[in-house]
Amino acid sequence: MDWLNATPAVLASLAVLFLPGFAVTAALRLRAFDAVALAPLVSASLISVGAVIASLTGLPWTPVVPVVGALLAAAAAFAVRQVLDRRWPSAARLPRASTPSQELAFFAGTAIAAVILVWQVTRVLGNPDSFSQSFDNIFHLNAVHYILETGDASSLSVAGMTAGDGPVPFYPAGWHGFASLVAQVSGAELTVAVNAANIAVAAALWPFSVMFAVRQLARLASAAVIAGGVLIASFPAFPILLLDFGVLYPNFFSLAMVPAGLALAAIVLQQAPNTRISVPAAVFIALLAYPGIALAHPNGMLTLLLLAVPLVIGAYALYVHAARNAGKEPLRSVGLPSLALLIVLGAFAAVWNFVRPPEEAAFWGPVETSAQAFGEALFNAPFGRPVAFLASVLAIVGVAAAIRLPRLRWLPASYLIATALFVIASGFERSTLRSFITGVYYNDPNRLAAILPLLAAPLSILGLSTVFMWLGSRAASAPGGRVLDSLTPRGRAVSAGAAGLAGVLVLLPLTQGRNMDDAIWRAAQMYILSADSALVSSDELELMDRIDEIVPEDATIAVNPYTGGALAFAFSDRDTTHRHTLDTVTEDTITIETDLRDADLIPEVCVAARNENLQYVLDFGEREVHGGDHRYPGIENLDTDPDFELVDQVGEAKLYKFNGCQE
Structure with missing residues (x-):
């Protein structure tokens, strides 16, 4: 089978992943890019929660379930929008976040990332019907078949496949429900449907998630947005690593949604300086999106919560500072906010300690020194892989740019947390403290390496935008620079587009070299079918x-x-x-x-x-x-x-x- 014949399955996977959620985000009347970018998060919830409800009510698992869920959620979104328009018109009608040409730049940058990622992932897979020759894939492939056979994709039921006569435990089945829908909609054989689903996550969900996140956080140069699509596909640890190691398809699905989910939290806490989504609308979307992240895999939701800790603390600090400057009484300015902060952090610590695998399953030990692990995290080169030099340097520039903005200082702190997790799992000896911090991730350095790009990718685009803006200011101050000021809006858009394409041509050879080739080659070895393949010959x-x-x-x-x-x-x-x-x-x-x-x-x-x-x-x-x-x-x-x-x-x-x- 060739990739041309697999195209209907890939298109089906995109339809399943985007259309149900888009019905909801469109009903909420979000701007075009935001509506498309958030659609997969909502679809993930409609799939995973819908599967649970269908199972409990005795309905068979078919595409009808998420479609009905989408219609109900879209009706709720329309009602919410009407309330916002009537009760909080200032919140519902925020100023435009961008001109049409800038909006187009975000779609263009995402499309560039998608093209590169499709090229990367198809090189990993080799053939549309290949499958990972790995231990965990026994469960994943059988679970998708089990769903198709039983008509039940509930996270409360799927583990019945392996429970024997015992009780059926919870297992996060969001990815399996998604893959089973792709098989039903496309009619493709199991392995083709699975690969199509993974292409949709890697090449569509992931770049939209990153672009949505960075779009909310800062005003970006349009040229950097276009060229930034290359950077999204420049990190060996995500998405390629999770298509290699494990394979960890549920983690892969869940983590791809984390950047957008974290940006939603920043909007709700008013720590997203460039957003044009109102707080009530963001709360509504978050309530729809977060169950999908959790039911894809709890690690994704726990990662989001952990990375949001600096966000919560930053929002608290800015609120207290503003309240004290406004002369509010101590109880309202410090006392109650401090109590709320302690409750939130205490609840998170309790969840972090409770939602974790058994200790015997978290058996991974250190794999290198902590100094080596820190260097690998800094340059996005886990486990001795080639350095992602340019993307990492731009991420560091992005850190410097974020530190200058009070409402973005949480972002470098979150990146530091992600780095610390990787260093602790990779370089610290086994201990009770290490298990408390990284036991949620089975103490597995591979899972934690995949978290680093969740923040490095948006930071690298922010860094690239900083570079473009600096170059633009230099050009404006140079002789003849006033010509740029005299350009019409269309002329500015054309100029930004040309600069963005030039950036793409520069970044491609500098980011898609040995570091990505090495990651792709390593992952591709797991999908080769031969006479002595590891799992099935x-x-x-x-x-x-x-x-x-x-x-x-x-x-x-x-x-x-x-x-x-x-x-x-x-x-x-x-x-x-x-x-x-x-x-x-x-x-x-x-x-x-x-x-x-x-x-x-x-x-x-x-x-x-x-x-x-x-x-x-x-x-x-x-x-x-x-x-x-x-x-x-x-x-x-x-x-x-x-x-x-x-x-x-x-x-x-x-x-x-x-x-x-x-x-």
């Missing part, structure tokens, strides 16, 4: 493609999940004894895996086989995805056992029919 995949022609629909196949056999659930559409390596299985399954070869000697085995309708065994040998050694003696070494008939084989991959326990 070419022979094993070919065999799984034929299973649905051999195995009855109601039959269960016994598998060793660590060898990739569990993916027969997603790839062959047949039930398997395991759907992930870290699942809980029934007692009958344990009996089968331990003693199936001895069914003629142990009567309980036949009872278990009948209960599970176990009819086949898939043997992918002993090579495991992480090089481990997990033994399932009941379904191994079957060649000479008369109860097992070899019915198909590709290379060393074998499918056996179990003929024992005949009545």
